[in-house]
Amino acid sequence: MSQPDIGPTEDEKLPSGSPETIPVYNAQTGIRFQHPYRRKVSALLRDMEIDPETVLVIQCNTLLTPDESLTPQEEVEIRPVISGGGFAS
Amino acid sequence: MKCRVCRARAVIDLPRHNAAFCPPCFDSYLMDQVWKAIDEFQMFTKTERILLAVSGGKDSLALWDILDRLGYQTIGYHLDLGIGEYSVDSLEKTRQFAQKKNLTLHIEEITREAGGSVADISEVTNRPPCSACGVSKRHLFNRAAKTHGCQVVATGHNLDDEASRLLGNILHWQDGYLEKQNPALPDDGGLVRKVKPLNRLTEKEMAAYSFLNGIDYVVHECPMSVNAKQLFYKKIMNLLEKESPGTKQAFYFGFLDRRNRFYPEKEPGEAPPFNCQLCEAPSYSEICSFCRLRIKVTSPQEKPSRTKKKSSSSSSRV
Numbered sequence: 263m264s265q266p267d268i269g270p271t272e273d274e275k276l277p278s279g280s281p282e283t284i285p286v287y288n289a290q291t292g293i294r295f296q297h298p299y300r301r302k303v304s305a306l307l308r309d310m311e312i313d314p315e316t317v318l319v320i321q322c323n324t325l326l327t328p329d330e331s332l333t334p335q336e337e338v339e340i341r342p343v344i345s346g347g348g349f350a351s
Numbered sequence: 352m353k354c355r356v357c358r359a360r361a362v363i364d365l366p367r368h369n370a371a372f373c374p375p376c377f378d379s380y381l382m383d384q385v386w387k388a389i390d391e392f393q394m395f396t397k398t399e400r401i402l403l404a405v406s407g408g409k410d411s412l413a414l415w416d417i418l419d420r421l422g423y424q425t426i427g428y429h430l431d432l433g434i435g436e437y438s439v440d441s442l443e444k445t446r447q448f449a450q451k452k453n454l455t456l457h458i459e460e461i462t463r464e465a466g467g468s469v470a471d472i473s474e475v476t477n478r479p480p481c482s483a484c485g486v487s488k489r490h491l492f493n494r495a496a497k498t499h500g501c502q503v504v505a506t507g508h509n510l511d512d513e514a515s516r517l518l519g520n521i522l523h524w525q526d527g528y529l530e531k532q533n534p535a536l537p538d539d540g541g542l543v544r545k546v547k548p549l550n551r552l553t554e555k556e557m558a559a560y561s562f563l564n565g566i567d568y569v570v571h572e573c574p575m576s577v578n579a580k581q582l583f584y585k586k587i588m589n590l591l592e593k594e595s596p597g598t599k600q601a602f603y604f605g606f607l608d609r610r611n612r613f614y615p616e617k618e619p620g621e622a623p624p625f626n627c628q629l630c631e632a633p634s635y636s637e638i639c640s641f642c643r644l645r646i647k648v649t650s651p652q653e654k655p656s657r658t659k660k661k662s663s664s665s666s667s668r669v
């Protein structure tokens with residue numbers, strides 16, 4: 263979902279020495295890419311315009327809630343959960 | 352975020368319940384929701400045989416796992432839809448799951464049963480792919496249930512599926528579909544009972560259950576769903592839910608509470624007057640709708656343009 267670009271909040275300002283990017287894997291498309299590092303899951307999802315209710319966020323084989331901090335350098339898997347097409351099955 | 356029950360670290364938050372859970376407490380919550388659905392709608396008993404339609408996706412594999420844990424008698428049924436890599440993957444994941452859990456699985460191929468893949472049927476009959484798929488599934492699930500001595504067919508439809516379907520049906524005032532939008536449809540007119548035990552749980556909850564229980568499911572989407580209306584309705588429901596958590600369940604369960612007022616329960620219908628001359632299924636005409644579809648797909652004049660996939664087996668047991 264789109265959010266106005268209001269820049270990072272106080273909570274999301276990165277401490278010095280933070281990595282610039284974090285590896286992200288979209289499990290539905292199979293695409294891997296680097297995204298600007300965000301400390302919180304909620305900030306990363308907001309950046310990517312993703313509604314937290316539509317994905318699982320997984321890092322180091324653990325499910326993360328939106329308030330959790332991301333471990334720098336470790337790949338974050340974004341796994342969309344929305345499926346379906348047919349009403350009649 | 353802390354678990355609402357035990358204060359351990361939470362792995363999932365559920366804004367609609369204003370709650371968050373750790374893995375064991377989430378498991379208890381989820382099993383309880385499924386049990387409530389089965390109980391409230393008297394879906395099936397432990398002495399009945401359940402034909403579970405398993406696609407290889409998160410919902411149906413998780414449902415199979417849950418029903419097995421709850422001690423129900425399940426028979427898995429997978430219909431290979433002939434949709435390229437997606438179907439190859441779906442079959443593989445379903446097979447692996449059945450093998451790992453030592454569960455019975457029967458497999459059929461739509462190309463063999465209907466004469467063509469979903470794309471072929473869609474092209475020849477001029478139906479959207481999901482509609483072609485739905486007609487075939489309805490017929491073949493019912494037939495498989497009878498063949499394997501099952502009293503009920505269970506599918507993995509979840510709360511998001513049901514709420515978005517309800518939205519679509521209401522937007523177009525589809526009385527015929529609204530009347531039948533019930534998580535437990537009794538056996539009627541030669542059709543076995545149909546149930547949806549996951550109707551109290553969202554897609555995210557089912558995906559989380561699958562992940563936490565190490566269920567390897569097909570994550571990528573059926574390519575035929577790209578333009579499907581249901582995804583659009585799901586998006587709308589999720590926007591509403593984001594603004595006001597709980598809207599989705601209030602909308603869907605509110606409808607179920609009022610359903611009888613709008614669509615009073617009918618006495619079980621008379622069996623359809625015919626048995627299909629070709630497959631013997633109960634039918635409202637001499638040839639049932641699935642056989643008519645198959646005749647069309649296999650007729651030389653209507654032959655679909657794409658090359659047909661060769662089928663090798665019609666049913667197997669893992």
Ligand code: SF4
Nearest residue numbers: 347348481484573576
């Ligand atoms: S998206 Fe459509 S074609 Fe694909 S499995 Fe679902 S109903 Fe069938």
Ligand SMILES: [Zn+2]
Nearest residue numbers: 354357373376
């Ligand atoms: Zn707990």
Ligand SMILES: [Zn+2]
Nearest residue numbers: 627630639642
């Ligand atoms: Zn027939």
